Amino acid sequence: MFISALEIFKLGIGPSSSHTTGPMVAAGAFRECMDEYLSGAEDKASDALRVQCILKGSLAFTGKGHSTDSALTFGLHGYTAEELSTQDSAEVLKALLEKPGIVLGKSGATVAFDREKDVVFDRGPALEEHSNGMIFQLSKGEDVLLEKRYFSIGGGFVCTEEEIKELAGPVKMHSEKKERHYYDCAEELLEIADTTGLSIAEIQRENELCYRSEKELNEGLDKIWETMCHSLERGFSSEGRLPGSLKVERRSKKIYESLKQADRNITINEWLSVYAIAVNEENAAGHSIVTAPTNGAAGVIPAVFYAYMQHEGGKPAEVYDYLLTATAIGGIIKHNGSISGAEVGCQGEVGSAASMAAAGFCAVRGGTARQIENAAEIALEHHLGMTCDPIGGLVQIPCIERNAFGAVKAHAAANLALSGSGTHFVSLDSCIAAMQQTGKEMSSKYKETSLAGLAVTVTEC
Numbered sequence: 001m002f003i004s005a006l007e008i009f010k011l012g013i014g015p016s017s018s019h020t021t022g023p024m025v026a027a028g029a030f031r032e033c034m035d036e037y038l039s040g041a042e043d044k045a046s047d048a049l050r051v052q053c054i055l056k057g058s059l060a061f062t063g064k065g066h067s068t069d070s071a072l073t074f075g076l077h078g079y080t081a082e083e084l085s086t087q088d089s090a091e092v093l094k095a096l097l098e099k100p101g102i103v104l105g106k107s108g109a110t111v112a113f114d115r116e117k118d119v120v121f122d123r124g125p126a127l128e129e130h131s132n133g134m135i136f137q138l139s140k141g142e143d144v145l146l147e148k149r150y151f152s153i154g155g156g157f158v159c160t161e162e163e164i165k166e167l168a169g170p171v172k173m174h175s176e177k178k179e180r181h182y183y184d185c186a187e188e189l190l191e192i193a194d195t196t197g198l199s200i201a202e203i204q205r206e207n208e209l210c211y212r213s214e215k216e217l218n219e220g221l222d223k224i225w226e227t228m229c230h231s232l233e234r235g236f237s238s239e240g241r242l243p244g245s246l247k248v249e250r251r252s253k254k255i256y257e258s259l260k261q262a263d264r265n266i267t268i269n270e271w272l273s274v275y276a277i278a279v280n281e282e283n284a285a286g287h288s289i290v291t292a293p294t295n296g297a298a299g300v301i302p303a304v305f306y307a308y309m310q311h312e313g314g315k316p317a318e319v320y321d322y323l324l325t326a327t328a329i330g331g332i333i334k335h336n337g338s339i340s341g342a343e344v345g346c347q348g349e350v351g352s353a354a355s356m357a358a359a360g361f362c363a364v365r366g367g368t369a370r371q372i373e374n375a376a377e378i379a380l381e382h383h384l385g386m387t388c389d390p391i392g393g394l395v396q397i398p399c400i401e402r403n404a405f406g407a408v409k410a411h412a413a414a415n416l417a418l419s420g421s422g423t424h425f426v427s428l429d430s431c432i433a434a435m436q437q438t439g440k441e442m443s444s445k446y447k448e449t450s451l452a453g454l455a456v457t458v459t460e461c
Contacts, residue, residue, distance in 0.1 A: 002179045002207055003331035005323055006220040010291050011081045011227060012156050013074075013089065014283035015395035017295040018132050018342055018448070019059060019066030022152030027053065027075025029158070030136040030148050031104065037138065037146050038107040048141045049111045051076060051102065052118040056133035057126030058342035059152070061449040065244065065393025067286055069119040076102050076113060081156075085227070085288035111138065127151070129164045131342045131447065154340030154348070155293045179207035186332050186373050186428040193369035200359070200369050201321040204328045218320070225319045227290050228279070228302035234287070235278025242284045244394045252278035271311055272411055273404035275303035280400040293330045293339045296346075296388075296395050297353035299403035301326060304357040304410050308364065318364045325363040326356035329376045329428075337432040337439075341388035342448040344439025346399075350406040351383030351435065355428075357410035362417050370422025377428040378413035384431070385438055387446035389453030398454060 012021035034051065053072050055063050063069065070093055074084065077096050084092065101112040112118075127133030130151040138146040149161040181196070181203045183189045192203055208217050236256035242248045255274045259266050279299035283289045292301040305322050308314035330352060333339060338348045358379035362372045383406070391397045445452035 001182070001184045001331060001335045002177075003327065003334060004208055004211065005204070005224070005327040006212075006217070007157075008155060008291075008293050008327050008330045008334070009224045009323065010156050011085055011223075012289050012291045012295050013071065013081045013084055014286045014289050014295055016066040016068075017156040017291040017293075018152045018154055018340055019063055019068045020071040020286075021081055021156035021291060021295060022132070022154075022158050023053075023059070023063075023068050023134060024071040024075040024079070024081060025156065025158045026134050026136070026150035026152065027072045028078065028080065029150065029160075031076050031078060031102070033146060033148055034111060034138050035104040035106045035109070038104060038109040038111075049109065050118065050139050051111050051113050052120065052137050052139065054120045054122050054135040054137070056122055056124075056135065057131040058448040059132050059134065060121045060123045061451065062390065062393035063121055065390070065450070066395065069115050070286075072119055073097070073113075073115050078105070081288070089286060126444075129161065130159075131444070132340070154338060154343065155334070156291045156295075178210040180210055181207055185336060186329075186376075186432075189328060189332065190369055190373055199321070199325075199363065200328050200372055201324040201363055204324040205320075208324070221320055221323055224290055224323060225305075227288065228292070229306065231282045231287065231289050231298075232275055232279050232302050232306055235280075235282045236274065238281070238285075242281065242396055243286065244284075244396065245392050246394055246396055248284070248396045248400075250281050252281050268307060268311060268411065269408050271307045272303050272407040275306050276300055276403040276407040277400055279303065280395075280403045284394070284396045284400060293334065293352055293356065294341070294349045296341060296399050297349040297403060297406065299400075300350060300353035300406040300410060301357045301360070303403070303407040304361050305364075307407075307411075308361060314364065322360035322364050325372060326360035329359040329372075330356045332428070333380070333432055333435075336429065337436040344435060345386055345442050345447050346388040346402065347380075347383045347386040347435050348439060349388065350402050351380050351386060353403075354383060354406040354410040354413070355380035357407065358413040358417070361410060362414040365414060365418055367414070367418055368422055371417045371420065373428050374420065374422050374424045375414045375417035377424065377426060377431045378416055379410050380428070380431050380435065381426060382409055382413070384435055387442065387453050388448045389446055389455045390448070390450055391455050391458050393450045393455075397458075
């Protein structure tokens with residue numbers, strides 16, 4: 001099993017990796033399919049050509065609140081999350097919505113697309129393969145010329161109908177198996193650490209270097225951390241209301257400034273909370289974000305390391321070990337469990353992020369491989385059973401505060417693990433299995449559909 005740090009951490013657009021980043025990727029892939037299909041067609045500018053996307057499952061129920069229709073618009077017009085990170089996405093979207101159709105590159109064909117009519121939120125049964133399904137269709141008149149199904153499986157990862165049948169666990173595998181240290185679970189990772197004497201970060205780095213150069217890896221990690229810091233710092237310098245019907249006021253700037261001016265000792269938990277909130281307010285605003293491992297849980301991992309640097313003597317150079325250790329743990333969780341709220345609830349999002357952050361923090365604090373595994377297990381264990389029931393289908397309540405508590409739990413979990421020898425009763429592998437089983441038995445009403453829990457017990461104002 002191998003998942004790269006540059007895959008589990010990726011640039012995305014808020015507010016959701018499953019509902020925004022993934023659909024944008026899928027739409028971009030279907031754009032390429034249309035372009036290839038039409039490259040030999042004679043009538044490339046026919047008014048009868050039209051593209052539609054039918055959203056199924058969780059995407060249908062909360063896609064509107066998660067801006068899935070806007071993400072599809074970006075992707076079909078050829079935009080990527082990286083391109084949008086340097087632009088005003090609201091202005092770009094406004095311009096795209098004024099266009100009557102999509103102009104493809106290779107074929108030069110023009111395909112009609114109207115976001116209001118051609119994005120269909122189908123609240124019927126979900127597709128069998130996954131709860132986040134999309135059906136793209138290119139039509140000419142009444143005839144469907146081309147149809148593709150894609151599945152947004154969490155963290156911005158997307159599978160085709162063919163690929164999802166080949167998943168070993170809920171993640172697409174690297175078929176080459178080029179990595180130097182192969183493992184499928186935490187216990188096997190610990191055995192490699194015991195045998196080689198390498199740290200978990202060193203094992204992950206050696207595996208990464210089987211697929212890319214050290215320069216490419218380091219530059220990628222630098223970009224990830226730079227983007228995390230940018231979203232965090234932009235978060236606590238911004239004011240106003242977040243988009244959507246809830247009219248939630250941003251508060252990280254106010255909290256941050258009050259902490260800086262306070263004439264008392266500020267606890268680390270207060271800093272962790274405001275840093276996490278800042279990131280997730282940016283995510284809720286639909287701005288550029290790093291999936292860590294998802295957008296809904298994007299604040300936990302940056303908050304823990306940022307607080308470590310600002311208040312606990314951490315060095316910027318330690319971010320490599322932090323992110324690589326977190327990647328190893330996140331890869332195991334994604335391989336044997338899930339990081340998708342639509343599959344297992346928020347235990348798979350904030351729970352996974354807290355587990356990854358706890359592992360990374362334990363590593364930079366000098367923890368052994370077994371202490372790191374213990375930290376990851378503690379953090380995940382105390383998120384088991386957490387539902388995903390966002391009010392109004394928006395990644396705002398309870399999602400923003402939930403990241404603050406995830407960061408606090410991650411910090412506490414690492415400290416608990418460092419106080420012990422690494423020997424503990426429940427293994428990380430067992431905890432992941434418990435999370436996966438809990439997710440399977442959890443009602444779909446509590447898995448990113450906004451059909452139960454807080455989503456229906458709180459009246460919108």
